[in-house]
Amino acid sequence: MEQIFFYIFATIAVLSAIGVISVRNPVHSAFYLMVTLLQVAAIFILLRSPFLAAVQVFIYVGAIMVLFLFAVMVLDIGKEELTEAFNQQSVIAIPAVVVMLALIAYMIIGGKLSAPVGGYTDGILIGHGTEVLGKELYTKYLFPFEVVSILLLVALVGAIVLVMKDRQG
Amino acid sequence: MPDISLIATLALMVIKVLVITMILFMLPLPLTYVERKVAGHIQVRLGPWRVGPHGLLQPFADMIKLILKEDIVPDKADKFLFKLAPFMAMIPAFAVYAAIPFGDKWTIPFLDRQVSLYITDMNVGILYVLAISGLGVYGLIFGGWSSNSKYALIGGLRSSAQMISYEIAVSFSAIGVVLLSKSLSLVEIVKHQGGTILHWNFFYLPVGPVWFFIFLIGATAEINRVPFDLPEDEGTLGAGFHTEYSGMRFAFFMLSEYVAMVTVSVMSVVLFFGGWNAPFNIPFVPPILWFIGKVILFIYFFMWLRFTLPRYRYDQLMTIGWKILIPVSLVNLIITGLMKI
Numbered sequence: 001m002e003q004i005f006f007y008i009f010a011t012i013a014v015l016s017a018i019g020v021i022s023v024r025n026p027v028h029s030a031f032y033l034m035v036t037l038l039q040v041a042a043i044f045i046l047l048r049s050p051f052l053a054a055v056q057v058f059i060y061v062g063a064i065m066v067l068f069l070f071a072v073m074v075l076d077i078g079k080e081e082l083t084e085a086f087n088q089q090s091v092i093a094i095p096a097v098v099v100m101l102a103l104i105a106y107m108i109i110g111g112k113l114s115a116p117v118g119g120y121t122d123g124i125l126i127g128h129g130t131e132v133l134g135k136e137l138y139t140k141y142l143f144p145f146e147v148v149s150i151l152l153l154v155a156l157v158g159a160i161v162l163v164m165k166d167r168q169g
Numbered sequence: 170m171p172d173i174s175l176i177a178t179l180a181l182m183v184i185k186v187l188v189i190t191m192i193l194f195m196l197p198l199p200l201t202y203v204e205r206k207v208a209g210h211i212q213v214r215l216g217p218w219r220v221g222p223h224g225l226l227q228p229f230a231d232m233i234k235l236i237l238k239e240d241i242v243p244d245k246a247d248k249f250l251f252k253l254a255p256f257m258a259m260i261p262a263f264a265v266y267a268a269i270p271f272g273d274k275w276t277i278p279f280l281d282r283q284v285s286l287y288i289t290d291m292n293v294g295i296l297y298v299l300a301i302s303g304l305g306v307y308g309l310i311f312g313g314w315s316s317n318s319k320y321a322l323i324g325g326l327r328s329s330a331q332m333i334s335y336e337i338a339v340s341f342s343a344i345g346v347v348l349l350s351k352s353l354s355l356v357e358i359v360k361h362q363g364g365t366i367l368h369w370n371f372f373y374l375p376v377g378p379v380w381f382f383i384f385l386i387g388a389t390a391e392i393n394r395v396p397f398d399l400p401e402d403e404g405t406l407g408a409g410f411h412t413e414y415s416g417m418r419f420a421f422f423m424l425s426e427y428v429a430m431v432t433v434s435v436m437s438v439v440l441f442f443g444g445w446n447a448p449f450n451i452p453f454v455p456p457i458l459w460f461i462g463k464v465i466l467f468i469y470f471f472m473w474l475r476f477t478l479p480r481y482r483y484d485q486l487m488t489i490g491w492k493i494l495i496p497v498s499l500v501n502l503i504i505t506g507l508m509k510i
Contacts, residue, residue, distance in 0.1 A: 027314055031250065034307065051353075054296035058340075062303035063333060069310050070329045073322065130293060130353055 006046055013039035026072045030065060037061045048125040051133060177282075185288050189266050197427045198228040204472050211476040238416035243316060246413065250315035255414070255421035258308020261301050262428040268294040269435055270356045272445045272457045286445075286457060287356065294355035295343055295440075299336075302391070302432055305425060306332040309393075309400055312422070313410035324409030327483065328393065328400035334490035335390040335397075341498035342384035346440045348505050349373055349380075359444030366448040371441040376505045381441045383498050388436070390490065392429040394471055396478040397486060404480070434467030 012035065019032035037060045044053035107113045120132060137145050202217065202225070209216025217224030242251055272286030291297050306328055313325020349370050350358040362369045371377045390397035401409030411422045438444060442463050445456035481489070 025247075027247075027250070027311075031311070050291065050293045051296070054293045054300050058296060058300035058303065062300055062306075063336060066306060066310065066329045066333055069314075070326065070333070073310070073314050073326060073329075127292060 002046055006043065009039045009042045009046070013043070026075070027069065030069050030072055033068075034061055034065050037065065048122055049129055050126070051130040181284065182288065186267075189288065190263060193263055193266065193428050193431075194424070196431060197424050198232070200427050200431075200468070201231065202228045203468075204475075207469070207472045208476045211473070235417060235420040240416040240418060241413075243318070243413050245317040247315035247317065250311045251413075252418075254308045254312035254315060255418045255425075256308070257311060258305050258425040259421045259428075261304035261307075262425040262432065265298050265302050265432050267291075268297045268355060269432075270294075270359055270439065270444065271460055272455075273356075273360075275457075290354055290356045293353050295347065295353050295358065298355070298432075298436060299340060299343055302429065303332065303336060305429060306391075308422065308425065309410045312414065313400070316410075316413035318413050320407040321410050321412045324400040324402070324406050324412070327402075328410060331390055331393070331397065331399060331486065331490075334487060335387040335494070338383050338490065338494035338498055339387035339391060341495070341502060342380045342387065343440075344502060345376065345380035345383075345498070345505050346370055348502075348509055349377070355439055359439055359446065362443040363446050366443070369441065369443040369446070369448075376501055376508065377441065379497065379501045380505075381437070383494055383501070384440065385437065386489070387494060388433040389471070389474070390486070392426065392433055394430060395475040396481050398480060399483055399486060402480060430471055431464070431468065434464045434471065437467050438463040 016032040016035040016039070020029045020036065023029050023032060037056065041053040041056040041061070044050075044056055104113075124132065205227070206216040206224075215224075217227035220226040220230045242248060267288045268291050270287035270290070274283045274285050276283050309328040310325045313321040313323075313328070316322070346358060347353055350361040352358055352361065358370075366372065369377075371381050393400050399409075400406075401411065403409070406412070411419055414422060438460065445460040447454065447456065447459050
């Protein structure tokens with residue numbers, strides 16, 4: 001049963017991901033990216049992680065994609081520019097993609113893309129997943145967590161500084 | 170062969186979903202009537218009067234009109250997104266109700282079977298509601314963009330910027346509620362407010378009322394109600410993001426707007442006003458009536474706002490969001506945290 005659902009979500013996710021890069025119109029791309037992110041959220045639920053699923057929808061689909069769309073809609077792209085965007089890239093892109101897919105396939109078949117299963121049972125993860133995640137983040141992984149938050153803060157301040165310079169000049 | 174209880178559970182789930190969906194679909198009928206009547210009384214006029222006694226049949230006349238109207242798709246519009254946008258506004262508005270608790274367990278008389286008055290009790294319910302209700306903005310953005318009209322586009326742009334600015338404040342108030350109630354599950358949040366009226370999150374002084382007003386202002390902005398209805402600012406933008414829509418597609422936008430208003434009222438009751446808990450110990454009033462009564466008060470409040478307040482300017486809207494609500498919620502978060510240690 002779960003496998004069937006996984007394949008449904010995975011197929012839609014991959015198809016819409018292809019849509020993101022093959023559609024010419026940037027707003028349509030954003031639409032397909034939104035569909036992909038929603039499917040990923042569904043897969044998080046299958047992985048017994050409702051918290052991550054909700055956060056995925058909340059942050060990525062609800063906020064970041066809206067910001068993307070805001071930027072894309074303000075850009076006024078004419079039809080001519082749209083066709084020109086696909087120039088000689090395919091010569092380099094196709095071999096690069098083939099090599100990457102081959103590498104990933106090699107890793108999967110060789111069983112190298114795997115992580116050890118944690119000590120938590122299904123019951124704990126479904127009922128207290130958020131609690132487990134929070135405790136781990138704030139005790140065991142406190143240092144990386146703080147590093148990431150400082151990194152985000154720096155990026156935030158950097159973005160503001162870049163805009164401020166423009167205004168003074 | 171699956172056993173009987175599994176089938177019964179599934180059937181019950183389907184019935185609950187159907188009942189809630191039907192109620193939500195029917196909601197605009199009384200709500201449009203009441204809204205126009207409230208408007209009439211506030212502005213000292215009659216409101217709907219001609220169709221039926223006291224204009225009671227007006228919503229049905231409107232419904233027939235909306236169904237029969239021609240569905241116009243502008244020639245230069247992006248057909249795919251234009252047709253999809255009303256549904257993208259409507260589906261999240263309905264999907265939110267999968268997690269909303271209307272009441273606790275209730276025993277059906279004669280059958281001796283317990284029924285819970287919610288579809289599911291998610292352990293991340295509050296996050297689910299915030300996340301899914303946030304998705305409704307896509308209908309506005311795509312609808313505004315795909316119309317290929319400048320007024321609609323500006324409406325769509327405004328709604329996306331407004332959404333991002335106010336979602337932060339609303340999320341902060343949700344964090345405040347979670348700190349007060351120690352759970353992400355909406356059922357647990359309501360149960361935590363049980364007992365007397367003083368256990369309600371609103372009366373957790375001094376931070377409760379502040380969280381409530383942050384939530385109320387932010388949520389009003391997110392559902393585009395007056396005084397924050399800039400995406401459909403009819404004074405300057407025609408009708409904003411739905412300028413080019415007609416007939417049923419327009420009706421879907423209106424439906425999702427009404428459902429979103431009910432959602433915000435329901436969420437205010439669940440998060441701050443004790444859900445189905447009675448304020449005083451009055452016998453023979455079932456909890457669900459308390460719940461509905463509180464929600465109706467909030468719905469009336471939103472209608473009252475709409476016909477009392479003028480609209481904010483766009484820069485004022487941004488100032489309120491970024492320079493007032495977010496700093497206030499940061500300070501309030503620290504105070505709440507200190508009080509809860």
